[in-house]
Amino acid sequence: MSDARREPWPDPSPEPQYATMAQQAEAASFGMWVFLATEVLFFGGMLLAYAWARGSFPAGFAEAGRHTKIFIGSVNTVVLLTSSFTMAWAVNAAEHGRRRPTAWLLAATALLALLFLALKGVEYHQEWTEHLVPGLNFREEGPNAHAVELFYFLYFMLTGIHGIHVTIGIGLIAVTMVRAWRGAFSERYYTPVEVTGLYWHFVDIVWIFLYPLIYLVGRSGP
Amino acid sequence: MKSPSPKGLPRALLLTWVALLALLAATLALAYVPMSGPLNVAVALGISAGKALLVLAVFMKLFRASALTRAAAAAGLFWLGILFALAATDYLTRTVEPAGELSAPTGRNLPAEGR
Structure with missing residues (x-):
């Protein structure tokens, strides 16, 4: 390990099933895109449930949406969009063989992701104290109480599973960062940075759609 | 690239x-x-x-990726469309139960809990 620190790893040759490094890189990125297609459907089922519930109980969803913490939600969107930017920059640095910038940019991405989770935690805590957690301490009055509960059930499911994806992303980015720092990547081989980036941008895209569905509901109403 | x-x-x-x-x-x-x-x-x-x-x-860099990769991305959206379209044929064509019935399938009687 200490040798690897001093000297970049030798230029890798492709695994036996590939003819060239380019073909191997393309297969890896294709594999990630296929996985992301399944992820679209994984979140799709929950989004369908949301669409049905919102279409069925528009007044309840508008009321529930006004309970969401729009300031934290908006700041978190800025955080996640910025983390996607630093991730794309890291991939760019990696493809030019700039290994220390790659590692620093990956570190920035992981720190922004941690900040996202921390703010999400603050938000969950506020929702807990306001008795908005279905099944555990939900307490809401009025004719729309059940629809508000349904909204918060979907909210915790969607943001919870998104949060798990963010957590997995932090792990992937951290491992990739250490490898980049130790010089595992070069202009010829940076596939792990690229594939981790694809995953991270997907997590960002999910949030891009969750943001209006959660925080912007019912804002133009009374 | x-x-x-x-x-x-x-x-x-x-x-x-x-x-x-x-x-x-x-x-x-x-x-x-x-x-x-x-x-x-x-x-x-x-x-x-x-x-x-x-x-x-x-x-x-999706639009600079290989055709196979773009097909994988398109497949995700295509099946998402199928999911929503076929589900809509059900939900948009039947009557929706009132919200008050939502708690019934869980077996909990929410109003009796002194809410």
Whole structure:
């Protein structure tokens, strides 16, 4: 390990099933895109449930949406969009063989992701104290109480599973960062940075759609 | 494969980031503007689609990827469309139960719990 620190790893040759490094890189990125297609459907089922519930109980969803913490939600969107930017920059640095910038940019991405989770935690805590957690301490009055509960059930499911994806992303980015720092990547081989980036941008895209569905509901109403 | 500028910060990535933040500001502001019918949610989701397209095109380089990769991405959207379209044939053509019935299948009698 200490040798690897001093000297970049030798230029890798492709695994036996590939003819060239380019073909191997393309297969890896294709594999990630296929996985992301399944992820679209994984979140799709929950989004369908949301669409049905919102279409069925528009007044309840508008009321529930006004309970969401729009300031934290908006700041978190800025955080996640910025983390996607630093991730794309890291991939760019990696493809030019700039290994220390790659590692620093990956570190920035992981720190922004941690900040996202921390703010999400603050938000969950506020929702807990306001008795908005279905099944555990939900307490809401009025004719729309059940629809508000349904909204918060979907909210915790969607943001919870998104949060798990963010957590997995932090792990992937951290491992990739250490490898980049130790010089595992070069202009010829940076596939792990690229594939981790694809995953991270997907997590960002999910949030891009969750943001209006959660925080912007019912804002133009009374 | 390589981006034009070998050193420093690539301009395309920076501009995309600025555009994403601008679209976020726009969607936040427009959410407070009362619009008729479902226009608010249509605008919000339209802006989200624009942001997602920017991320796909610039950050994920989807449109510079191989045909196979683009097909995989399209397949995800295609099946999402199937999911929503076929589900809509059910939900849009039947009567919806009132919200008061939602707690019944769990076996809990919510009003009796002194809510």
